[in-house]
């Protein structure tokens with residue numbers, strides 16, 4: 159797709175219904191993002207989510223997905239410690255959850271080594287540079303990256319290094335569009351952007367952000383294509399109202415029983431000579 163200039167469409171999913179929806183919508187790549195920490199698990203950041211929680215989400219997505227490429231986001235703390243840790247974690251995403259590839263954050267020497275180790279173990283790896291939410295606290299919060307010449311050059315070098323160790327694609331997150339446009343010709347593998355402008359080979363958005371589900375951080379790159387929150391509140395609200403006014407259930411929601419069986423039931427409950435009493 160990069161070669162032919164066809165834009166790559168990537169969306170996150172965290173469970174079976176979201177997987178069914180994004181596949182039916184015809185996306186190319188599905189990411190079980192650690193953003194699920196915030197969108198579905200209610201954590202304050204992506205730092206808190208555990209490996210078992212990510213695997214549970216990935217398995218649910220796998221059961222709902224057939225055609226798109228499925229990428230599992232390695233959670234914070236599951237790959238930084240050693241190459242062995244990274245490979246063991248990545249194998250669980252591939253073997254237990256059925257992911258096609260994994261993604262790790264960062265383009266520094268540590269992330270390069272981890273990516274290379276996983277690739278050497280035969281696992282396709284997607285890189286992620288620019289804003290890396292798992293380590294954003296160390297850089298003053300969730301802020302756009304590459305806003306000085308030096309920082310922008312570093313992102314380009316990281317992208318090249320991740321390419322050199324064998325990553326098949328990269329995420330560019332929260333980078334000035336003009337910086338992305340300058341860096342793109344230096345990068346031979348597909349780059350999928352989020353808040354990185356229009357020069358990338360594709361775009362990714364978080365499922366809940368683009369559908370208007372829940373609050374979440376309102377980054378400037380978010381475009382809301384639907385407002386699903388209000389209709390969902392309305393639907394549950396209508397159910398609550400009907401239950402309270404005894405408008406639900408109606409007869410067609412009820413199960414029937416033969417009248418003879420009903421009579422027999424009454425006799426059983428009241429004793430054999432109930433009819434004589």
Ligand SMILES: Nc1nc(=O)c2c([nH]1)NC[C@@H]1CN(c3ccc(C(=O)N[C@@H](CCC(=O)O)C(=O)O)cc3)CN21
Nearest residue numbers: 193196204291299300301302332364367374375377378
């Ligand atoms: N629902 C959701 N959508 C996301 O895109 C997302 C998550 N969650 N969780 C993990 C990260 C966090 N993300 C974010 C969050 C905020 C900005 C953002 O635009 N920050 C402001 C500055 C905010 C500040 O200075 O406090 C910016 O202008 O960069 C960017 C990415 C992206 N990821």
Ligand SMILES: CC(C)C(=O)C(=O)O
Nearest residue numbers: 170191192193231329
């Ligand atoms: C926004 C994408 C790239 C991500 O890492 C996530 O959803 O966790």
Ligand SMILES: [Mg+2]
Nearest residue numbers: 191192193231
């Ligand atoms: Mg992520």
